[in-house]
Amino acid sequence: MPFKFIAFAGAAALFAIPALSASAAPAQAVPKDAPKDAKVWAAAQAAKPDQLKLLQQVVDIDSGTGDVDGGRKIAAFLSARLKALGFSVQSVKAEAPSLPDNTVATLNGTGKGRILMIGHIDTVFGPGTVAKRPFRMDAEKAYGPGVSDEKGGVIEGVYALQILHDLGFKDFKQIVFLIETSEERGSPGTQGLIKKLVADADVELNLEPGDLPDALTVWRKGSTTFHIEVKGRAAHAGIAPQDGRNAAEELIHQIKADEVFPKSGDGLTANLTVMSAGTRANIIPENAEAQINVRVRDQADFAKVQAVLEKNAKTTLIPDTKVTIGREAQNYPPLPNNPGTDALAARAEAIYGGLGMRIARAGNGGASESAMAVAGGIPALDGLGPAAGGFHAETEFLMLRSVTPRLYLLTKLIQELGHQPPPHLK
Known part of the structure; x- marks a missing residue:
């Protein structure tokens, strides 16, 4: 699909980003290491074989941006899994032509926090890529088109929700999982939907891959x-x-x-x-x-x-x-360093600390939907998918050692934020 663009009539910015100074959100003490949750850790460990099996099934479907058939196949696959967990699943027509529908899965609970999870299933690879280099693993890494950008994160999201379902966790007001289909082109089919979902959320968790060796993304270009x-x-x-x-x-x-x-x-x-x-x-x-x-x-x-x-x-x-x-016409604003993201990163560091592990904070030039969440006034934490590298190239890989800790981290973050959502940005 040809890119849509606008001729310049002036220098107006497409997004207004709130000023994010140190006073933009109430100061929060850095959490101490959270005690290890044995039940969640055991569930994350037990999930790994099936998690990787589902990842293989999704990676082995071509779904480059604009591949309507591939996007539909993956959406149908994942929608069935989410419906089985009690989610109400809706297909939302893309806001631009020649794109698959987006998937919005919603589950209501009994607590306070309104959590928005965002992942994308489109890749930068064209039709026939899977036939040339399907999913494979060695002792350290998984490979394949979109394995980490961002199918690994999307599958991690599904399994975090599976664990919470199996534990009977309901201490949240609402969880919304947006699985979108045009992120690699700046979300031309989803930007209006993202703004709408952000307006009804307290926090956004983004399933883009973590940077190496094991880092969260706290700023983006x-x-x-x-x-x-x-x-x-x-x-x-x-x-x-x-x-x-x-x-x-x-x-x-x-x-x-x-x-x-x-x-x-x-x-x-x-x-x-x-x-x-x-x-x-x-x-x-x-x-x-x-x-x-x-x-x-x-x-x-x-x-x-x-x-x-x-x-x-x-x-x-x-x-x-x-x-x-x-x-x-469509682009992403920057995700600036901001106290809301820093507070979420501190929570994540504490959760990892409970496992006896350390997670870093990083930033990069890859844009994402988290910037739109912050622009919309809610805290966001990015790079929650498995640690990975080689993006947008045949060398793309996912670090297998990060699969279980990252699943544990996402699951615990949802639990904590459902129980006590963070303050909105000012």
Whole structure:
């Protein structure tokens, strides 16, 4: 499905993020190590074989973003599991064309906390990938398309809910599990739904994979993609090339002019990801386009990039070519460091400490729905899936040693937050 983007009419931000200073939420003491819950730990250990079996079944279904059939198959598979746990399961039509429906599973309890869990089943891999490299394991890792980004986290979510069901846990007001289908493209089919669910929640737990060696995600960059479109003039490349205006050459000029932004690092980055130009070898290209993926820690940096791209577009190397700058309509804001997330991370550290283990805090350039939760005013904790690496590549893997501790962590967090939800952000 082609990306939708908006031409610039100004520098308005798509999301307003509340100021998150140290006073944004009431100060909370760092929890001491939580005593190990023997019942939950035993249940998490016992679940591992079936958890990995279900993960294999889901990984071995191609579900790249826009694969409607694959998304439907996985949704049907998981919906049946959630219904068996007493959840009311609803298929919600995607907000953009050519995408599978999203799945919203809801369970009401008798306590206080309204917990929103979010995971996605779409991957960056196209049809036929599973046939080439299906799910497999060695002594340390599991492999396969989407094994960690993010099917491992989604299956972890299902099994945390299974454990809570088996223990008869009802000390929460509501648990909502959103399984979405377009995260890898910035959630164009889900953003309105996410905002609606956030408005009816006290906390968001995100099932993206944890960073290595074993870390939670407490900050993320915001993400969007800019488009550079060049209009030239076609001509016969052999008989009258001088009559043409080469859009591809002008695109190259624009890309070189834009190489003022860092390509890597913890701050703003801008990277060329897609290029296209021309139709035949004997025609001077009339059209050319490039996509620049931009990641930022500060929302204002999107406007800075826009300004540079638009300024460069006014100066062309190839005469009579026209350069237009656009930006995709959907993107994620940054997830900033904030006291609400820090307080949740402290709870997670205490739970891990009860196992005699340590979990770190980290951040990265991968965007996620947690940024929308914080923008909506509720605390969020990200990177709760199994620790993993090699994302968006054939090397993608999930660390098997992290499966049981992460399942235990998620289950205990749900119990604690159901009993005592955190304060909203101010």
